[in-house]
Structures are given as structure tokens and as C-alpha cells.
Amino acid sequence: MSNELHFVARLVDRFGPVLGDDAAVVTPPEGPLLLAVDPVVAGVHFGEGADPADVGWNAVARNVSDIAAMGGRPLHLLVSLVVPAGCPWDLDRVVDGIADAADAFGCAVVGGDTSSGPVLVVTVSVTGTADGPPVMRSGARADDRLFLTGALGATRDRIAPRLDEGAVARAAGATAMIDVSDGLLLDARRLAMASRVGLDLDVVPVVEGGTIDRGEDYELLIAVADGEALVTAFGTAGLASPLPIGRCTDEPGVYRLGEVDLPEGGWAHSW
Amino acid sequence: MSNELHFVARLVDRFGPVLGDDAAVVTPPEGPLLLAVDPVVAGVHFGEGADPADVGWNAVARNVSDIAAMGGRPLHLLVSLVVPAGCPWDLDRVVDGIADAADAFGCAVVGGDTSSGPVLVVTVSVTGTADGPPVMRSGARADDRLFLTGALGATRDRIAPRLDEGAVARAAGATAMIDVSDGLLLDARRLAMASRVGLDLDVVPVVEGGTIDRGEDYELLIAVADGEALVTAFGTAGLASPLPIGRCTDEPGVYRLGEVDLPEGGWAHSW
Numbered sequence: 155m156s157n158e159l160h161f162v163a164r165l166v167d168r169f170g171p172v173l174g175d176d177a178a179v180v181t182p183p184e185g186p187l188l189l190a191v192d193p194v195v196a197g198v199h200f201g202e203g204a205d206p207a208d209v210g211w212n213a214v215a216r217n218v219s220d221i222a223a224m225g226g227r228p229l230h231l232l233v234s235l236v237v238p239a240g241c242p243w244d245l246d247r248v249v250d251g252i253a254d255a256a257d258a259f260g261c262a263v264v265g266g267d268t269s270s271g272p273v274l275v276v277t278v279s280v281t282g283t284a285d286g287p288p289v290m291r292s293g294a295r296a297d298d299r300l301f302l303t304g305a306l307g308a309t310r311d312r313i314a315p316r317l318d319e320g321a322v323a324r325a326a327g328a329t330a331m332i333d334v335s336d337g338l339l340l341d342a343r344r345l346a347m348a349s350r351v352g353l354d355l356d357v358v359p360v361v362e363g364g365t366i367d368r369g370e371d372y373e374l375l376i377a378v379a380d381g382e383a384l385v386t387a388f389g390t391a392g393l394a395s396p397l398p399i400g401r402c403t404d405e406p407g408v409y410r411l412g413e414v415d416l417p418e419g420g421w422a423h424s425w
Numbered sequence: 426m427s428n429e430l431h432f433v434a435r436l437v438d439r440f441g442p443v444l445g446d447d448a449a450v451v452t453p454p455e456g457p458l459l460l461a462v463d464p465v466v467a468g469v470h471f472g473e474g475a476d477p478a479d480v481g482w483n484a485v486a487r488n489v490s491d492i493a494a495m496g497g498r499p500l501h502l503l504v505s506l507v508v509p510a511g512c513p514w515d516l517d518r519v520v521d522g523i524a525d526a527a528d529a530f531g532c533a534v535v536g537g538d539t540s541s542g543p544v545l546v547v548t549v550s551v552t553g554t555a556d557g558p559p560v561m562r563s564g565a566r567a568d569d570r571l572f573l574t575g576a577l578g579a580t581r582d583r584i585a586p587r588l589d590e591g592a593v594a595r596a597a598g599a600t601a602m603i604d605v606s607d608g609l610l611l612d613a614r615r616l617a618m619a620s621r622v623g624l625d626l627d628v629v630p631v632v633e634g635g636t637i638d639r640g641e642d643y644e645l646l647i648a649v650a651d652g653e654a655l656v657t658a659f660g661t662a663g664l665a666s667p668l669p670i671g672r673c674t675d676e677p678g679v680y681r682l683g684e685v686d687l688p689e690g691g692w693a694h695s696w
Contacts (some may be wrong), residue, residue: 175495175619176491176562177461177494178460180460182454182455182456183456187552189535189552191503192538193507193548198540221448223448230460232550234548267464272543272544275507275542279550283453347631380583
């Protein structure tokens with residue numbers, strides 16, 4: 155039988171003694187402290203056939219994407235697991251995926267907890283910081299140019315947070331950013347509402363054969379006054395050129411795609 | 426129909442615009458950064474009859490107790506909710522309980538996220554700091570005296586984290602602390618193992634009519650070289666006198682209660 159004590163002991167072996175206390179003790183960043191959390195739930199965010207290592211990777215990566223969308227970098231992870239009896243996913247491989255992601259994104263698992271429950275839930279919390287003022291959703295202004303870090307609708311097993319792109323965009327003067335995690339139409343509207351601007355989109359770039367129904371692209375939507383400076387900064391950093399998709403307007407509440415009103419859309423949890 | 430967008434909008438109204446971004450941006454503490462997370466799951470940590478405000482309060486309070494056990498104080502909360510269709514607990518009242526607890530413990534809800542799922546899961550993450558070196562589980566030495574902040578087994582609807590007691594114990598030279606969240610026998614053993622000492626307990630104080638089966642007491646177990654100084658410090662601070670329960674020994678792995686070996690016990694999740 156698996157149980158909490160044995161599993162936690164394996165986590166402590168793996169991630170170090172910092173996990174073996176009531177709270178982790180870490181050094182705070184010199185810059186701003188960024189905090190985010192995101193749960194993933196079996197049957198909602200992943201299905202029976204999911205690779206358990208991908209489940210762990212993505213539980214981390216979607217949080218890291220929230221840090222990327224601030225122009226920041228992740229520092230610490232807390233991992234909370236709710237584990238059902240007879241869990242169909244190998245927990246050690248879920249933890250492999252978590253560890254791989256922590257390594258890949260330059261952050262560390264410093265704490266966590268587990269509980270029994272009817273369904274596997276992996277809730278990762280992340281801390282981060284930024285090497286300058288973080289980029290909020292609310293800073294876009296009329297006439298700012300809008301860019302995406304990549305075309306939407308690609309199918310991939312593992313989320314690829316746009317950490318480098320977010321940091322370069324912040325340094326290049328991005329006025330607002332958001333990661334596209336619930337569909338471009340919804341997330342662009344969120345940025346526009348927070349910034350009290352309208353949207354005038356020319357195009358929604360989609361990969362060949364791709365669909366934007368799923369919404370979980372994790373590309374960054376970037377607003378910036380000087381679009382050429384952004385493109386140059388991406389080029390200098392060796393990043394793929396950001397895709398121009400339109401601009402912000404001085405008509406809050408008016409969202410247009412070409413000649414038509416932006417369709418409602420995007421993905422939100424209902425219960 | 427309730428859904429994520431409406432619920433998140435209400436949270437933003439309540440807790441402020443900081444929730445309306447990809448990550449919260451806060452000022453890091455000057456002292457050490459403490460991090461902890463703890464999930465509560467319907468059917469595991471609370472039943473159908475639970476008051477939803479108590480569910481919210483306790484989801485916060487059990488995390489705050491982890492900070493108390495370091496001798497620290499909480500700063501920020503992240504709240505992750507998994508919400509089933511037809512959730513039998515009024516979510517607004519769960520949030521009331523979360524807000525009440527944040528107020529009571531002097532910390533702020535700065536972020537969160539929601540998902541649909543088959544069962545209500547409330548996962549709170551907490552940051553904190555301490556006004557001096559945090560008290561780990563691992564610092565107890567042979568001959569240190571052991572104290573509890575209160576008798577075990579009391580029945581209460583709302584967890585009362587021992588924040589003041591933890592801070593006073595830290596300042597009074599506590600060498601190790603842990604909150605009793607899984608039963609004294611298990612948690613005392615955890616402290617002893619981390620500190621590589623043995624245990625020689627004289628007594629397990631239990632309230633009249635109380636039972637220690639449940640284990641979720643949230644009293645602090647404190648190790649300290651100078652027990653009299655601890656008692657004096659509690660008195661000076663106007664706190665109820667800590668209860669002496671025994672001492673640490675130089676026999677790691679040997680745990681005794683009076684003349685007998687300490688029974689196995691405590692509560693761990695199995696799956």
C-alpha cells in the first residue's frame with residue numbers, strides 16, 4: 155500500500171530536507187515577489203491516457219507561464235497532491251515530470267503536501283521575481299501594437315512557457331502582457347478590459363491544421379508602444395519574431411477582428 | 426449557472442485588483458521568506474454538514490499554523506478552488522471564511538485560481554516571514570525540555586493557530602517546533618527524527634472528555650533548553666502557560682512515554 159508518509163519521504167529524498175519542515179525557509183528576492191497558483195484536475199485538464207510525467211510537467215509549466223506573462227522568472231515551487239485510491243497515474247512519474255520542469259525553468263521544489271481524495275489534483279504554487287517592474291495586464295494604451303509570441307492551435311504534450319520572450323518583452327518596453335491560457339478571444343478581452351482600451355485585431359494566427367478551440371496555447375499576448383523595438387529585441391535575443399496581430403484603440407468595450415465584432419469565445423470553467 | 430468568470434469577478438471585487446493579473450506582485454519581506462501549502466478535500470477533511478465559512482477559515486488556518494510552527498507570521502495567501510457541479514457548500518460563504526481568517530491572522534489574499542472538478546478542494550498556499558531565524562524541526566538537542574501550547578483533543582469548529590505562542594517561543598530560544606496536525610505521537614516522532622534525538626515523555630495532556638484520535642489539534646510542540654525562560658516569556662506575553670510534557674534524550678530512535686515505549690499512532694493519508 156502506498157501512503158502519505160512513504161511518498162513524502164521519497165519527495166524529501168528527492169528534493170532535499172527543506173521539504174521536511176512545517177514551512178520552507180527561502181531567501182526572498184531583491185526585486186518584486188511574484189505569486190501564482192493553478193490547479194490541474196484529472197478528467198478536466200488531462201485524461202486517462204495522459205503520460206504521468208507530462209501531467210507533472212504541465213502542472214508546473216502552466217504556473218511558470220503566469221510568471222512569464224509578468225516578464226519574470228520563477229524561483230520556488232510548492233506542490234500539493236490529492237491522490238485517489240488506486241491512482242491510475244504513477245505518482246513517481248508525475249514527480250519526475252515536476253522535477254524535469256523545475257530543472258528546465260530554473261526553479262526549485264521547496265515544499266508541498268499530500269492528501270487522499272477521490273481524484274488526482276496537482277496544485278502547484280510558484281514564486282518568482284522580475285529584473286525590473288513586472289508587466290501587468292492593465293498598462294496597455296490606445297495605439298499600442300499587439301503581438302503574439304507564436305501562432306495558436308499547435309498540439310503539444312508539454313506546455314512551453316515563454317519565459318525568455320516575456321523577459322525580453324518586459325525589457326523592450328511591453329506595456330501589458332497576458333498568457334493565452336483560456337483562448338485568445340477571452341484573454342485579449344481581459345487585457346483590454348484591465349487596460350480600458352478597445353481592440354482592433356487584423357488576424358488570429360493559427361498553425362496549419364491547428365484549432366484554437368482548446369485555448370491552452372501559453373503564447374504571450376504583448377502590448378507595446380514601439381513594435382519595431384520589440385521585433386528588434388526579439389531578434390537580438392535570438393528569439394522567433396513576434397507576430398503582429400493588431401492594435402489597441404481608445405474605444406474601451408469595442409473589440410473588432412477585421413471588419414466584424416470579435417466573437418465571444420474562450421474557455422472558462424463552469425460548475 | 427455559476428461559472429469561473431463570475432466567481433473570479435466577485436473575488437476581484439472583494440480582495441482587490443491584485444487578483445486580476447497572471448501573478449500577484451507583492452513586496453518581499455526583509456527577513457526570511459516562509460512558504461507552505463495544504464489542501465483540504467471534501468469528504469476527507471470536512472463532511473457534508475460542515476459550515477462553509479468554517480471550511481474556508483480552516484483551509485487558511487491550517488496553513489497559518491505551519492507558519493506559527495516556524496515562529497513566523499503570515500503575509501500572503503493564494504487560494505485555489507476545485508468546484509464540483511452543484512457544489513453543496515455555498516462558495517460565497519467559503520470565501521467569507523477565507524476572508525475572516527485572513528483578517529484575523531493579519532495576512533492578505535493576493536491571488537488564486539479556480540477549476541471545475543468532481544469534488545470541492547480548497548488549496549491555500551501561504552507566504553510568511555519571521556522576526557529572527559525561523560525555528561525548524563531539526564534543532565532540538567538532548568535534555569531539551571518539551572512543551573505543548575495546550576491540552577489535546579478539544580473539539581472546535583475553527584482551527585486556532587498558535588501564532589503568538591510560536592513567535593514568543595522563537596524569541597525565548599525554542600530549538601525546535603512542530604504543529605500537532607497529525608497527532609502528537611506522530612508529530613513528536615517527526616521532530617525527534619529531524620533532530621536526531623530520543624523522546625522521554627511524562628504525560629500526554631488531553632482535555633476532559635477529549636480524544637486524540639483525530640490528531641488535528643494545531644497546538645505547538647516546543648523544544649527548548651531553558652524551560653523556565655519559556656514559561657516566563659509566555660507569562661510576560663499574557664499567554665496561557667505552556668504544558669511541560671517531557672524531554673529529549675541522547676537516544677535517537679527510542680521514544681518512551683513513562684515506562685513504556687511510545688505506541689505507534691498518528692494520522693497519515695493512505696491511498
